[in-house]
């Protein structure tokens with residue numbers, strides 16, 4: 001079976017109170033998820049993106065058995081989240097917010113051993129695993145300091161190590177790079193793509209669209225509790241008809257038949273806007289060759305995921 | 317089974333480690349019953365003009381079991397509150413840890429703390445008042461106390477469950493503790509109370525705990541006084557059921573993780 005995670009028609013309704021003054025309050029229902037369905041394939045990085053409050057964390061909490069959905073079902077690694085929650089729990093590693101979840105008076109290693117043993121490892125198994133993991137996430141000597149002294153970056157590394165302690169096939173990472181400096185974020189990203197090479201399946205959420213695009217094989221856009229688009233970033237761009245820009249620098253000074261602008265190196269540059277970059281580019285180059293022009297640099301400027309995000313979310 | 321043992325040790329050992337690194341608490345708690353019993357003993361002696369070591373001992377044991385009862389009302393509530401605040405509860409619930417393992421591990425950790433306190437204070441008190449004559453009785457009284465910790469644990473779990481709703485446990489703990497302290501006969505006989513308070517006291521486990529401990533030390537285990545124990549164990553069972561119910565409704569259904 002290719003799918004390792006299947007979510008079908010998940011609905012989650014929260015009952016909240018709208019406060020009115022000191023004593024009055026109106027009960028109100030928030031439909032955090034409204035029939036969310038998707039599939040995640042074995043070994044892929046699948047990203048869930050959407051504006052604040054769209055339902056990303058709620059989805060992750062339902063899939064990790066922390067929340068019981070009001071409707072719908074989900075199968076994780078072959079187990080039903082409602083009928084077989086403990087098997088589901090053993091199959092996943094979870095990070096919710098990287099800075100939370102630790103005993104601050106204990107060291108990084110001690111925290112990892114604690115979590116390892118919750119998953120049934122013996123003391124030695126947990127300790128050995130923890131030592132390997134702090135090397136993997138590059139925590140080094142800091143692993144032997146107490147967590148209350150940690151920076152956010154160290155905690156982020158520790159929380160990735162934490163979700164690997166029982167070697168689960170699936171990881172749920174909810175904004176693992178939020179608040180990190182560019183270098184720390186890059187290290188976490190490298191680690192994430194390293195993990196898929198080891199065969200892990202990863203469900204990722206992030207507000208960094210560039211990160212989502214570089215890491216994930218498929219993306220789902222969620223808005224107000226609905227999945228509004230799903231596919232690889234390339235598919236999403238094509239579906240939305242987002243335009244690519246093609247730039248071809250021509251080394252000859254005199255050009256006929258094409259509109260040009262002056263390029264960075266003082267040569268004329270042909271710019272074309274297209275939704276089929278490959279075909280357009282090949283055709284253009286063939287034409288230019290036929291006409292005897294010399295070609296300098298070639299560049300394709302892709303529309304960003306940010307644009308995809310903006311289009312989808314603002315449209316709805 | 318091996319899995320559950322590992323889970324048990326995990327919770328038990330981190331709680332102990334956390335506590336150890338928070339120095340000073342234990343010494344302070346041990347000091348209190350001595351302080352209070354001397355204090356009330358002094359007042360009593362001053363008013364009546366008579367000095368009796370037995371009365372001091374009565375109050376020392378009373379204050380010790382009281383302190384222990386107070387610890388037992390609130391300990392799990394703080395465990396829950398800390399868990400909500402730090403995000404640890406979420407990860408605990410996302411792991412395959414058996415709920416009963418969590419309950420027993422945190423209870424044992426509290427029980428050891430409480431019994432250690434009872435042992436040190438009770439031992440000093442017994443030797444001081446009765447010499448070595450009542451040492452065997454004192455050892456037996458520890459076992460009696462352990463039995464009566466179970467219904468207290470039930471109340472402890474109910475308070476923990478209510479903490480999920482209230483977030484801050486103080487508002488629940490304080491009224492409960494005031495009632496417990498007033499109606500359980502820790503420092504004066506329960507018969508001095510108005511009838512309805514006596515009934516309240518006799519429907520809670522604390523009165524039986526302190527009375528049985530005293531009787532065991534001064535006389536011997538008296539089966540006549542142990543009769544309410546099976547009934548009191550209902551506190552223990554309902555504690556587990558109510559906690560699990562509240563956890564399910566308020567955490568897994570309503571998503572009350574944290575603030």
Ligand SMILES: Nc1ncnc2c1ncn2[C@@H]1O[C@H](COP(=O)(O)OP(=O)(O)OP(=O)(O)O)[C@@H](O)[C@H]1O
Pocket residue numbers: 014015016030031032050051052053054055056057058059570571572573
């Ligand atoms: N325990 C709760 N009680 C009431 N409402 C909740 C609860 N948890 C989430 N919600 C609501 O459900 C909706 C979805 O929230 P969720 O945390 O899933 O969003 P998100 O996509 O993760 O947002 P963000 O990008 O800000 O992390 C929001 O409207 C939120 O207010």
Ligand SMILES: [Mg+2]
Pocket residue numbers: 056057058174
């Ligand atoms: Mg979120």
